[in-house]
Amino acid sequence: VSPSRDDEDAVSLARLTGRRAYSMIHTTHNGGRAFDIVVPIFTGDRFSGSVTVTIALTAMLADAVPWWIAEQHRISFVNSAGTTLASKSRVETEEAEADYTLAFDPPGHGLYLAIAPYRTKTSLVHNSLVVAIVVLALLSCASLLVAYRHMRGRIRAEEMTRRHSEKLARNARLITMGELASTLAHELNQPLSAIESYATGCLNKLDSGDYTANEMRAALDKLSVQARRAGQVVHHVHEFVSRREPKIGVVDVAALLRDTLAFIAPAARRYDVTLQSEIADDLPNVKADQILLEQVLLNLIRNGFEAMVETPPEDRVLTVSVMRREGGIEIAVADRGCGITPEIAERMFMPFVSTKPEGMGMGLNICRSIIESHRGRLWTTPRPGGGTVFAFTLG
């Protein structure tokens, strides 16, 4: 609720004192009198807004004063000048001498509750006065509570929206990596096919025995130019990855892992893989670049999925575990996939080494660069019972 001029003071007061504050009596858009109760909301120590509840005096009397009291008494709010601001009575015009007046909470704003019996004074007056006040107080508390709940819900919804857009930004970043990969493949296609045709040409010449050293040299020169060009493209990728503004911050690894698993869950369903996580509960926070860390996890998890396509569906379980380790943490991604043959084990961290028909072969290379730039270590071991474990440390 945005503050009107009337309760700006009350908002400042609420903000300053950290307690609820009351506005002056003011006139509402439909001509009635009302006052506002302002409750400040703090997120930690930071003032993040306030809830304002407007209590309309007439409506309050109408709702809160039971008919059996109104039957016999005129109950009204009067200001310090004696002007009636709102009242509930059986007969509107009937004048009655106020018998009891009582300063009403909020004090200090000159609001009084006046009650005047129409007929005889009885002890009922006293009781009804008490009842009326209690009911009024309850009513204002109840409406405040409702408004407060509503506001809390809204704050929570806003928080969710904010987190969601952060997530979108992050996903956009991941998509950029994907796009980068396809651009790269495109860029590399040309030099690689040129290299292949020069190499084939040279081989043919060699086989035919009909060649001169100069011819061979010229072809090999051109080949090496193309290879250099390919090398430059790769170099650019590395630069792109490492030159990204490093955003080293304190990372809650458990939360990051949960986010990542949630992000990858749809892919897991497509691969028919069950995701498991084992998160130790004494984890220290680590200093790292959150987005790059996620990138590593996603790459390793995806590799795990891809390694399990031949695994019977009931065995396709991928487990990500985080545990404490001296000086930091260790994260492990374990699959039940095809395992790694010694030949590929030697080369799989090199760029463009892939055994997959559509594979880029950049994933592990990027993962290792990222982990090493965090002064961690990335390694792999066979998993007992079949499959592979990729593990890395972070300090």
Ligand SMILES: Nc1ncnc2c1ncn2[C@@H]1O[C@H](COP(=O)(O)OP(=O)(O)O)[C@@H](O)[C@H]1O
């Ligand atoms: N979890 C795994 N299980 C078995 N082999 C793997 C695993 N992860 C990676 N590899 C091997 O390492 C190669 C390189 O992986 P990577 O660099 O991510 O490139 P890509 O996934 O594009 O092939 C893969 O082609 C595969 O042969």
Ligand SMILES: [Mg+2]
């Ligand atoms: Mg990969």
